Amino acid sequence: MSRNIGASCKKCRKLDCKLFLKGTKCYTNCVIDKLAAATKRGGKVRKAKVSEYGVRLQEKQKARLQSGMSEIPFHNMFASAAKAEGQTGENFLRKLETRLDNIVRRLGFAVSLKTARQLVLHGYVTVNGKAVNVPSYQLRIGDKVALKDAAKAENAMIKQGLTEAEKHNPRPSFLEYDAEKLTGKLLRWPDREEMSYPVNEQLIVEYYSR
16 A cells, blocks of 8 residues: 655645644644745745646645545546546545545544544444444445544544544534544535535546546
8 A cells, every 4th residue: 555655744835735634733833824924924935836737736636635545546536436426526525525534533533634544554443333444445324433442542642633623623514423432423425515625626627637
């Protein structure tokens, strides 16, 4: 399985967009916020001109990097979304939003997608009572996500995630959350405004349709 390596902050700076790749640090020590503050103080930030193709490429890269996927599975997911009924862009973002690793993050079990992926890979997460260690597992309506008992009691990453969820990441209404049992359930497909990807999906559609 390929991995996304390299400095996370450089990726955000290159795309001039907060991708929230580092969890809590994105709220307390973000390079994008620092650049914005410098601009307000009169500083100048040099930006290269971007072609129409470059604009669409950047939008695709934002979604790909935020989802932590490499190019081939990302493209394959888009191709699958294009075959489904409805709007291709929204179908695609819905698939990204309902991946197991992203749902673990949005339930507040992890502060970032990278941490959520670790929890899944290490076998701390179950779906409908069965252990699933595949971060890209696609959830369906009615699927119940839970943490194993050992993870609930001992894992510091989960404790941090639950704390940060109350501060910065309110749980969306398409998920049912049980704070006592630490479980979640996908109630319905998310609406566009509930999705956590700050992209213009139409530009991604245009990029792959070129």
